[in-house]
Amino acid sequence: MNPCVYLHSDSQITLAWLKTEPQQLTVYVSNRVKTIQEETQGFSWFYVNSHENPADALSRGVEPHLLETNELWWRGPGFLYCKEFPNNRDNFTMPTDIPETKVCLAVDKAEKQEKLEVFSKFSSLNKLIRVMGYVYRFINICRKKAKRNAGRLSCQEVDASLKMIIKYDQQQHFKEEIAGLSLGKEIAAHLKALNPFVDGMGLMRVGGRLQHADLPYYQKHPIILAKKSNITHLIIENEHKTLMHAGQKLMYASLSQRYHIVNGLREIKHVVHKCLITGATLSTVPEPNISNIPINRLKFWKQCSHMTQCFWKSWSREYLMQLQSRPKWRKPLPNISKGMLVILRKDNAPPLVWPMARVVETFPGADGKVRALTVITPKGTVMRTSIGKVCLLPIEDNQNQI
Template sequence: MLHCFYVKKEDRDLLRFLWHEDNDLDKEIIEYRMKVHTFGNSPSPAIATYGLRKAADSVKQDYGEDVCEFVHNNFYVDDDAIAAAAFLRTVSQGGDVEVSFVLGKAKPAPTGGHTVPRLELCAAVLATQIKDTVVSSLGINFDKVKMYTDSRIVLVYIFNSTRRFYVFVANRVQRIRNSTEPKQWTYVNTNDNPADEGTRSITTLRMQKCMWLNGPKFLQESPGEINATAKESFPLVNPVSDKDVRPEVTKTSVTDGGNFDVTTLFERHSEWDSFVQGLSYLIHLARSFKKSENPCKGWHKCSKHKKANFKRETELFILLSVQRKHFAKEIECLQSHRKLPKDSSILSLTPVLDSHGLLRVGGRLNKANESQLSTDCNPIIIPKGCYVGLLIVRNCHQKVQHQGRHLTEGVVRSSGYWIIGGKRLIASCIHACVTCRKMRGSLGTQKMADLSVSRITPSAPFSYVGVDVFGPW
C-alpha cells in the first residue's frame, strides 16, 4: 500500500541511501533516492493515512459523504506497531463498576512484510503475555479473565480445532492456547478497542479521556449484558484461500476385503514367540476400543495379553487364518458333511474339525469326547510351504538346543502340530541355522609344508643323516 504514494522530486533528497551501482557488489557505492514511501520508514504510515483520506475527499461527490466519513473514522495505517492493554474491572456490593488501567504495551511490528492478520495475531500473543504478567504479579484470585480482539480472523485461528496451520500461525496460536482457552476470547468492535490507540497518534488534550487509560465503555456495563454479547462462534470461512491454513491431504486406499490375505503380514516376523506376543497385544488393543465390558480402554500398556489363555487364543487365530487360506475347500466339505476332493493333499490324513474349526489329523478316536482328544493323537495340520510352519520349526529347534532332525521333529509332534512335508522343512531349517553350521562344521586340518632340499636331493649315504654306533645300550 505504501508504494502507492510517490515522493515529490524536490523532497527525494530526504529519502536517500547508499548502495552498489546496479545492485552489483563489485561496483562502486552510489547514492540512491526513494521515489515511493517504504515499509519501516517512520512517517510512512502517517503519509499513507493522509493520502487515503485525501483520496476519499476527492470522490465525496461520487460516493456520498457517509462513505467519506467512514474512511476518515475507520481506515488508518498502523502496520508499524502492535499494542495491547490490560484493565481491572471491579464490581462493588452496591453494583458500582470501576475499570482501572493496569498495564499496556506497544512495540514495533515484526519485520518481514507480514500480512495484517499475522500482525493482529502477534498483538493477540502480546495480550496473552500481558495477561500472564498481570495475573502472576498482582496475586489476586480473579473471578474471570476475558480476552478481546477486533480481528475475527484471529478468533477463527484460536477457535479452530479441525485444520492445521503453517509454522508462523501454528506457533503463535499454540502460545495463546497454552495460557488461555478459546472460550475466554471475544470479538470487540474496532471503535471500542483501546489497543488501537496505542498504535495511533493522539493529542495531549485527549490523553486524559482516551480509552487507553480509561478502558472501553462496554466494560462499564452490567455482567449480564457483557456475557450476552460474548456467545459467538468463529468457524473457518473459505480455508482454501487462506495462505496460513495448510491444505487438507486426503489419502484414499481401496482394499478388497474378500481378497486381502492377512497371512502375508505374518512374514514380517522371524520368531514364533515374539510374533504371538505382538499379535496378542494388538488383539487386546483392538478389543479395548470395541467391547464396552472390557476393563481396559483405548491405548494403554498392560500385561493381560501375556497370559497363557490369551496366548493360546492368539495361536488358534493364526492357525485358523493359515488353514482357511490353504484348505478352504476341505473345511467347506467337512462343514457340509461331504467327502473331500480326490486331489486334496490331506486326503490320506482323514482330517476332522474340532470345536474351534481347526483341521486335525483324524484316526479311530473320532467318537471320543473333545476333552479326551490329545494333541499327540490329533495334531493340528499345518500346510506345506507355509511360513507359520517354518516359525514353529525354528521355535521347536531352539527348544531342543539345536539338536538333530529327529529330536526337532519329536518336539513338533509333541507340541500338537502335523506339518505336511515336515521332514524336508526341518532338514532345510537345520541346514540354514547359523548356530548349527558353527557347531557341526568340519574341523580345520593343517596343510603339510614342502619337503626340504636335503630330502629330495640325491647324495651319498649318511650325507645328511648320522648314526650313533658307540652310544650306550
C-alpha cells in the first residue's frame, strides 16, 4: 500500500492556483503551477493557518534560543495527531476573485460579428489604438492591476493596445492555425514555410531562419498579419503616411522590419493605389541647377559618399527579411548519427563514382540539427564535411539507427 502524502500551505491564493487549470492562468504563474502539479501528482493539498504553520517561524524569523523551545517547530501542529486527520482538514473555500487569471469571454457568432463591425468603423490606426488603449486602462483599473490615471497614454500602453488589436485580428483569421500550434499539430501549407509560433502574449510570429542574426527580437520574429484584413490595411495606410507616401517596395521593406503580411506586396498595392497623392504622377523630373560645375561636383561627391556608407546597411536590412520563409525543410527529418553509411558528393565526378564513407562523428548546432560531420572512407581517409555534401544510403542498417 502506497503511503499517503499530505501537503499544506498558508496561502489561499496558491492553493486556488493549484486547483485551477494552468491554461486559465497567466504565463508566468501557469508555468510554475504546471510544474508543481506534475511533481505533486497524487498528493493532497490542505490549507493551514499561519499560527499553525511551522515554516512560518523561519519565514518571519526567530531567535535561536526561542526556537529550542518552540513546540510547533519540533512537533508540528496539533491537528496532525487527531484521529480524524485528514478528514478534519476540509477547511478551505475557493476565493471568487483569483489573481493572475486570464479573462475568457464566451460570445456567440452574432457578438463576434458585432465586434468586427466596431473595429471596421475606424479609418485611422492611431485613433483605434488610443480608443482601445483607454478601454484597456479602464479594465486594468477595475481589476486593480493599475492605479487611476487620467493622463495621456504611455508608450507601453500604446504598444500593448496595438498588440491586443492584432491579437484579436489573428484570432479571427488564424483561429485554426493558432489552435494547431498550441496542440503541436501541423498547420496550413501557406504558413508552414514561416515556421510560426505563438509567443507569451498569444501573438503568432514568424519562427523563420534568423534566430542567430544580430537583430532585435521583433525583427527576427515579426508578427504575422492576415491578408484582406481591415487592421492590416490600417497598419499599411499608417506606414504609408509615415513614409511620406512612399512606393510599394519601400513600404514593403519598412513593414517587414516588424510584420510579415500574407501576400504583402498585393495588400500594399491595394492600399497605395487608393492614395490620391501617390497616384498623381510627375510630368517632368526636377533637375538641380548645374550651372556652377565645381559646386555641383562637390555636392555629387558628398552624395555618393553618403550613399556608399548607407548602401550596405540598408541593403542587408531589407534583404535579410526576405530570408524568413523556408523554401524547403518544412518537415522535420531525422538526424544523421554516428555509424551511418553515406555517399560523398563530388562536384566534378558523376554520381556512379562517388565514394562511400562511414560517419564517425557528428556536430549538431544549437537547435540539435546536425550540419557538419566527420567521415572515414574505405581507404582510411578521415575528413570533415557538411551535411549538404553527403547522401544517406537507404539501407536497413541506416534505417535501424534513425
